[in-house]
Amino acid sequence: AQKVTQAQTEISVVEKEDVTLDCVYETRDTTYYLFWYKQPPSGELVFLIRRNSFDEQNEISGRYSWNFQKSTSSFNFTITASQVVDSAVYFCALSEDRGGADGLTFGKGTHLIIQP
Amino acid sequence: DTAVSQTPKYLVTQMGNDKSIKCEQNLGHDTMYWYKQDSKKFLKIMFSYNNKELIINETVPNRFSPKSPDKAHLNLHINSLELGDSAVYFCASSPGVAGGGDEQFFGPGTRLTVL
Numbered sequence: 001a002q003k004v005t006q007a008q009t010e011i012s013v014v015e016k017e018d019v020t021l022d023c024v025y026e027t028r029d030t031t032y033y034l035f036w037y038k039q040p041p042s043g044e045l046v047f048l049i050r051r052n053s054f055d056e057q058n059e060i061s062g063r064y065s066w067n068f069q070k071s072t073s074s075f076n077f078t079i080t081a082s083q084v085v086d087s088a089v090y091f092c093a094l095s096e097d098r099g100g101a102d103g104l105t106f107g108k109g110t111h112l113i114i115q116p
Numbered sequence: 117d118t119a120v121s122q123t124p125k126y127l128v129t130q131m132g133n134d135k136s137i138k139c140e141q142n143l144g145h146d147t148m149y150w151y152k153q154d155s156k157k158f159l160k161i162m163f164s165y166n167n168k169e170l171i172i173n174e175t176v177p178n179r180f181s182p183k184s185p186d187k188a189h190l191n192l193h194i195n196s197l198e199l200g201d202s203a204v205y206f207c208a209s210s211p212g213v214a215g216g217g218d219e220q221f222f223g224p225g226t227r228l229t230v231l
């Protein structure tokens with residue numbers, strides 16, 4: 001069965017610092033998908049990125065970047081020059097290829113606190 | 117326009133009652149889901165429906181039953197509510213094209229409190 005581990009329960013940094021959120025996954029499938037979602041204090045779940053198992057290229061989107069390494073089964077998320085608005089719970093998630101109806105397996109989330 | 121909507125946003129009820137949470141998506145997606153987020157923020161899949169057919173049914177008590185009157189709706193019925201059912205319930209949808217792994221679009225959540 002698949003599993004996602006986010007070992008960092010809570011991270012607190014001062015604004016403008018860089019911060020990396022770790023995600024380690026387990027799956028027996030060769031085809032799978034990895035996601036990051038953000039849950040701000042308002043409670044909604046905001047999609048950040050999706051990556052399939054065949055695409056190991058790192059991705060950068062503004063201050064956000066993702067490092068996917070199959071060799072270590074990790075999909076880490078880095079925020080550069082963090083801002084107070086980045087404060088949220090961040091979830092890493094995994095889905096396996098079940099033909100269009102697979103649910104997401106979430107990690108337990110990392111609560112990121114950006115202090116001004 | 118809201119892509120995935122849920123009603124109600126808050127639901128407070130007594131133990132033993134039966135309640136429903138409604139979900140609607142206007143994205144034309146084929147697959148809808150229900151997730152439960154507990155007090156520790158842990159999110160877990162409960163059900164998914166693809167073209168009105170139940171695809172996943174995790175180890176959820178049979179007091180919970182999803183009902184899909186059409187492709188755009190997936191309602192969650194809960195019978196004989198228990199204290200442990202208190203949580204935030206999220207509805208989601210995805211295009212559900214063959215191959216899976218689509219982005220899932222989440223509703224705003226329904227906070228259920230059982231007293």
